[in-house]
Structures are given as structure tokens and as C-alpha cells.
Amino acid sequence: MVEFDDLFRRQLHELFVWRRDVRRFRTDPLPDGTLEQLIDTACLSPSVGLSQPWRFVIVDDVARRRAVIDDFKACNADALNCYSGERAGRYATLKLSGLEQAPSHLAVFADKASDIGHGLGRATMPETIEYSVVAAITAMWLAARAEGIGLGWVSILNPDRIHAILDVPQSWKFIAYLCIGYPEAECDQPELEQAKWEYRRGADEFTLRR
Numbered sequence: 423m424v425e426f427d428d429l430f431r432r433q434l435h436e437l438f439v440w441r442r443d444v445r446r447f448r449t450d451p452l453p454d455g456t457l458e459q460l461i462d463t464a465c466l467s468p469s470v471g472l473s474q475p476w477r478f479v480i481v482d483d484v485a486r487r488r489a490v491i492d493d494f495k496a497c498n499a500d501a502l503n504c505y506s507g508e509r510a511g512r513y514a515t516l517k518l519s520g521l522e523q524a525p526s527h528l529a530v531f532a533d534k535a536s537d538i539g540h541g542l543g544r545a546t547m548p549e550t551i552e553y554s555v556v557a558a559i560t561a562m563w564l565a566a567r568a569e570g571i572g573l574g575w576v577s578i579l580n581p582d583r584i585h586a587i588l589d590v591p592q593s594w595k596f597i598a599y600l601c602i603g604y605p606e607a608e609c610d611q612p613e614l615e616q617a618k619w620e621y622r623r624g625a626d627e628f629t630l631r632r
């Protein structure tokens with residue numbers, strides 16, 4: 423039996439407040455085994471039917487990393503074209519990935535074909551496989567922050583292209599490309615809020631009672 427006290431609860435809250443999506447990394451590598459430990463922790467996450475559909479690809483190969491960076495640049499240029507006027511100007515100033523500096527790259531997929539869990543819980547909602555992988559990424563995000571490690575989620579990518587670059591099974595659906603490393607700075611405010619792109623709203627805006 424494990425119990426958590428008030429100090430732990432306060433610190434856990436601070437962990438939530440100080441977790442950031444990080445785009446600005448120091449280039450020094452993580453200590454050996456750190457990434458594997460974070461993956462171990464992520465694997466403690468809930469998953470539909472205990473399906474454990476997360477699949478992790480540690481991307482060390484320089485040519486594959488370069489191809490991912492090129493894909494990000496192309497997708498980000500396309501994304502910029504979707505805006506006009508002042509919003510476009512602001513988008514152009516945003517830093518939306520730390521791919522060039524982050525010492526570790528981790529791609530995360532959902533295995534749609536795995537029989538682990540025997541289909542429990544997903545007959546009516548097959549997308550719960552993807553939800554389970556996102557739950558694991560969130561756990562990893564918090565676990566990393568607790569170690570002083572930053573994580574940045576990059577989604578401005580072409581999933582088919584990432585699939586080809588990383589040469590993974592067809593049944594794997596691309597979920598996330600994560601940049602991981604020590605952050606240049608800590609902050610309790612989202613970078614997009616600092617850049618006045620969007621602001622964090624109160625929970626009452628998103629909560630209904632019925």
C-alpha cells in the first residue's frame with residue numbers, strides 16, 4: 423500500500439503547472455538509459471483492454487533525422503500558407519519544433535493490428551487504440567519533466583512520409599514525433615501564450631453540467 427501526502431500532492435500539482443512543450447533544447451545528450459527509462463514509465467499507462475498498443479522508435483540515424491527535419495520544413499511552409507495578414511506574420515515567428523537541437527528523437531506509433539488485449543473495449547470505439555498511445559505520451563511528458571527533461575511534440579509532419587522514413591510496419595499508425603532533451607529554460611507559461619498566439623483558458627469554459 424502506498425500513500426501520498428500533502429507535500430507530494432502539492433509537488434505533483436507543480437509538475438502539471440511546470441510541464442511545458444519544449445522547442446528550445448540544449449544539445450548535450452541525455453545520460454545513457456534515460457530514454458529507455460522514460461519509455462518504461464510510459465508503458466505503465468492505461469490502455470484499452472490492456473492492449474499496450476504503443477510502439478516506440480528511437481531515431482538515431484542522422485540521415486533519417488535529416489529527412490524528418492526536411493519534412494517538417496515542407497509541412498510548416500504549407501501550414502504558413504493557410505494563414506494570411508497579421509496571423510501569418512505571427513505564425514512565421516513561432517518556433518514550432520526543436521528537431522535541430524534536441525539530442526533525442528522518438529517517434530511513437532499505435533499498432534492497429536495487435537491482438538494484445540483480445541479486442542476488449544474497442545469494438546465500438548476502435549480509436550481507443552490511439553487514445554491509449556496518447557495517454558502513454560502524456561505520462562512520459564510528465565515523467566520527463568520530473569527529471570528536468572523537456573519534451574516537445576511535433577505534429578507538423580506528413581504521416582505517410584514519416585512512415586516511409588522510419589520503415590515501420592503498415593499496421594502502425596503514426597501518433598507523435600517527440601523531441602527530448604534538457605530545456606534551455608523553464609517556464610510556467612506555454613510558449614504559445616508567451617508569443618500571444620493563444621492563451622490558456624479556465625476549466626469553466628470547457629465544462630458543462632447536465
Ligand SMILES: Cc1cc2c(cc1C)N(C[C@H](O)[C@H](O)[C@H](O)COP(=O)(O)O)c1[nH]c(=O)[nH]c(=O)c1N2
Binds near residue numbers: 614
Ligand atoms: C497532439 C499535440 C500536437 C502538438 C502539440 C501538442 C499536442 C498535444 N504541440 C504542443 C502545444 O503547442 C502545447 O502543448 C500547447 O501550446 C500548450 O503548451 P504547454 O504544453 O502547456 O507548454 C506542438 N507544439 C509545436 O510547437 N509544434 C507541434 O507540431 C505541436 N504539435
